Amino acid sequence: MTRKTAKRAAPGQRSGRELEALLKKVHACRVCEAHLPFGPRPVLRASVTAQLLIVGQAPGRRVHETGIPWNDPSGERLRDWLQLDRERFYDQRHIAIIPTAFCYPGTGAGGDLPPRPECAPLWHPQLLAHLPKLRLALLIGSYAQAYYLGDRRKSTLTDTVRAWREYLPYCIPLPHPSPRNQMWLKRNPWFAGEVIPYLRRTVHQVLEGR
Numbered sequence: 001m002t003r004k005t006a007k008r009a010a011p012g013q014r015s016g017r018e019l020e021a022l023l024k025k026v027h028a029c030r031v032c033e034a035h036l037p038f039g040p041r042p043v044l045r046a047s048v049t050a051q052l053l054i055v056g057q058a059p060g061r062r063v064h065e066t067g068i069p070w071n072d073p074s075g076e077r078l079r080d081w082l083q084l085d086r087e088r089f090y091d092q093r094h095i096a097i098i099p100t101a102f103c104y105p106g107t108g109a110g111g112d113l114p115p116r117p118e119c120a121p122l123w124h125p126q127l128l129a130h131l132p133k134l135r136l137a138l139l140i141g142s143y144a145q146a147y148y149l150g151d152r153r154k155s156t157l158t159d160t161v162r163a164w165r166e167y168l169p170y171c172i173p174l175p176h177p178s179p180r181n182q183m184w185l186k187r188n189p190w191f192a193g194e195v196i197p198y199l200r201r202t203v204h205q206v207l208e209g210r
Contacts, residue, residue, distance in 0.1 A: 002107040015048045026123055032116040036197060042102035043069050046127055050096035051206050053137040054078075057100050057176065058115035064104035069097040078140070079175035083200045092208050096134070098127055100143045111180065120147045127164040136169070136206045137201075141176040149173070158188065164195055171200060 004140045027042050043059045054070075064071045070078055070089070075136045079089050089095065101115030102123070124147070127132070148171065154160040160173045167173060175181055175191070185191060 015130055015132070019046065019127075022126055022130060026058065026102065026127070029102070029123070031118050031122065032101075035105070035116060036103050037106040038064060038104055039128055040103045041067065043067055044096075044098050044102050044127075045069060045090070045092040046096040046098060047092045047094075048130055048133060049093050049133055050131055051096045051133050051135045052203060053101060053131070053134050054088065054095060054097045054140065055148065056097075056140045057061070057143045059099065059102070059104045060112055061104060061107075074176065074178045077089075077179075081174075081177060081196055081199060083201070088207070093097050093205070095176060096127075096131055098124065100141075101116070101148055115143050121138075136202065137171045139167075139171055139173045145173050158184070160194065162188075164198075172202070 010104055023044075023046065026044065027044055030040055033040050038061075041064055042060075043063055056070070059069065062072070063069055068090075069075070075089075079086065082089070099115070101117075101119035103116065103119075105113040105116055107113060124127055137148065139148050142160075145157065145160050146155045149160070149167065152167070152174070154163055157173075157175060164172055172195075174195070175184055
């Protein structure tokens, strides 16, 4: 193709190609390789047309093995919270899934290790710069809330989630939907009574462009 026949790409098209190139860099990232017992396998999804951003912590073992984000019991509960089936949940035209860290960190005595701290500051600002249509971010768990809310978060995850209205309209902080958090959900019935109905309604409004 010569200069005379080449057509100028629309801004969205340019951004789409730039995002694809950036995602290739992310998937090739080896910054934390020495700290990853199962090796690097970045797991994330993004598109320039995405309106909803889901930020969790880091992939678990099953997600690492399949390469599919939230492909585990935590994901089943999250989809129930959102009232989304797998087809809609994994439609990256509308939903970007960008965890705090992209690779499985391995396990310790208390379960999965924390997300690697190098990942979010290195990649998140670059990725968000290519997601111009985002209207809502779900901040799932303390690591996502720490990175995105900073000193605006409360002293505990429970207090941060309880203060969810303070972070509207762009962010909704959520507990992690892990089965390990079943007791937290039982101790905090206000979450199911107050937050979940608003969450479902708002997510569907965002995805439907309302």
